[in-house]
Amino acid sequence: MKNNMKVNSFDKIQEEHNNSRKKQTKFNNPQKKIKERKEQMSIVLTPANKIQLRAIADNAGMSASELIAYWIENSS
Secondary structure (H helix, E strand, O other), X not given: OHHHHHHHHHHHHHHHHHXXXXXXXXXXXOOOOXXXXXXXXXXXXXXXXXXXHHHXXXXXXXXXXXXXXXXXXXXX
C-alpha cells in the first residue's frame, strides 16, 4: 500500500506538470519571471532508485533534477 501511495503522488505531480505546461504561454504570463541561480548538489541513490527516478522523470517529460525541484516546490 505504501508503494501505491508513492505512485499516486508522482502521478499527481505528472498531471499537475502537464496541466501547468498547457496553461503557460507568452500571452498568459506577461510578468517577467525572475530566474533563480541553480546550484549543483549530489544525491546518493541506489542503482534501482536511480532507474526509477529517471523513468518517472521521463514519463513526466522532465529531467530528474526538474522533477525533484518540482516536488520540493510543491511539497508544502
